Amino acid sequence: VTAIFNFGAGPAALPRAVYLQAQAEMLDWQGSGLSILEVSHRSAAFIALYEQAVADLRELLDIPAHYQVLFLQGGATAQFSMVPANLLRGKGKADYIQTGTWSDKAILEARRYCDVHIAASSAASGYTFAPKQWAVRPDTAYVHYTANETIHGVEFHTLPETGAVPLACDMSSSILSRPVDVARHGIIYAGAQKNIGPAGLTVVIVREDLMGQVLPGQPAMVDYQLLAEHRSMYNTPPTFAIYIASLVFKWLKQQGGVAALQVLNHRKAELLYHCIDQSNLYINRVQPQDRSLMNVPFTLDDPGLETEFLRQAEAHGLLQLKGHRSVGGLRASLYNAMPFAGVQALVRFMDDFARTHGFS
């Protein structure tokens, strides 16, 4: 039996140990005789799970005490509205960094709420780099950036100073892949379906002094302050998704935390980018210093070979390598749960495929 490796961008593969535990406990969680799916979110057992998950995430990302951790619904897309609705605080203007599809979506939604200024952009290049200089308005409410562009494969590895202006970050596809300086941010948010858990859960980490000034006329559920006061249980939370996330956090701690994952993620990405760069079949146009460690998009020098590439890859157990429908091409996502052996298998296949088709 060939080992199977899922390179999909999300909902993405989770650690096998997590699947096994979820499977084992499906009909009897913690000896309760109940499935985790039917445990009340108000029960002492679930509250304990929830509090431990928050504590584990705080430990993993070294989150300062004056930040709230919220487990919400609606994905990053809901946050595209909630960030301006909460963080504008009467300022009426926000600055955005434009680096690909996901920052574009955030910008489009923010324009419903305020005067948006593009403080830096790589659009003219076709999104091939992460801008190093930002023209931030000093009186802007916040600066929003997308830590990792899942579709374009561009990642910020350093950030310019923004002084007193809070940073707002969509970290959906890179959270927990490496350490992050939370204290430089006003807010960090992430859809769970890459490095955290199932689709349908969103993690928000928000500085307490930025809460409590939500725009009038918005839905109650948009208000971070209200959600924090109810410890993410203003309404019934996605309990199963939180349970899976709690198992992923435990697994991450067992792996040595995000510093250990960062080392492994560097090794995985280097192996794949090396394979691409030394080949005359595979092409990645992102500037080397801004390449994503999580999502590696590439094209073929002969695009007519794409279908055959995907067919053969699948036969080798290398799945979901098709690029996003908006940009085409191919893409390998290397989230935390992707083992080094998966990237080795991919690179072996890619080398063979290139040679077989007359490339090096």
Added chain:
Amino acid sequence: VTAIFNFGAGPAALPRAVYLQAQAEMLDWQGSGLSILEVSHRSAAFIALYEQAVADLRELLDIPAHYQVLFLQGGATAQFSMVPANLLRGKGKADYIQTGTWSDKAILEARRYCDVHIAASSAASGYTFAPKQWAVRPDTAYVHYTANETIHGVEFHTLPETGAVPLACDMSSSILSRPVDVARHGIIYAGAQKNIGPAGLTVVIVREDLMGQVLPGQPAMVDYQLLAEHRSMYNTPPTFAIYIASLVFKWLKQQGGVAALQVLNHRKAELLYHCIDQSNLYINRVQPQDRSLMNVPFTLDDPGLETEFLRQAEAHGLLQLKGHRSVGGLRASLYNAMPFAGVQALVRFMDDFARTHGFS
């Protein structure tokens, strides 16, 4: 080993057959080699699952073609905002029926959006009946009612005529428990965590002509029209929750559909209400014709016995019988997945407990 029956109000017990299938497929869904948790929502296999789930729900509830079926996030609480944001259509006023905690919450949220008129209320009685006459304003945008009050145990078994005014219904705790005349409604919505599936999924059934006039300045994700255009995939949907719901829909069809469930649900509720009414220990104050078939709240003539009741019930495998923290007392939820044998076991225990403590 004592059989275990979970009477919790939600997240509630799902059919055992569903747990077993989810467990069996956890590491390999449909022979894909992938867990359902890591399948792309854009994959042909998942789209097929999604379309089948929508088709099964349409069949189960006999949903007319001019209604959209949406699978969303945020629970009924999100719908408390989305209903006025979409259905007001410039009218600026909406009528609400007040029958308990959940309609109270819907009313509170609607007041952020419009002039709310209480067209009927049972508040003065302590929420012990479902009003039969409603004083609906003829120029109101819609009339909202809560089909079943999960906490107060009051259910609408008939509805007055509202003429051309659309009905908006929170059906969270009674959807799929019996047939419903969808065509009398402008919109029906339901959090999944009672009769549909895991917490974190919300089903919305909305008449097409009521979409497309969302209030300005609201988040994009509030707009039913936008969500319908993207077939519930404007952003990544809660894929695992939709998968579980699809299994529940299949199970419901195997049971004979909602008409068969209605018969069973009547038998279950009658057995329990008979036990309560013939006893001088147990008390349910809801008017008999308006009692809920899904949630049966009751108190003890000697409230000091509650703790002992819960302790002994748990020892008999009868779980989560504690009433909602806002009203206290006890509550047995009898959703579709509760077998008749569960209610028999509960009634046997309740009869014994009453006798043991000097009651009949």
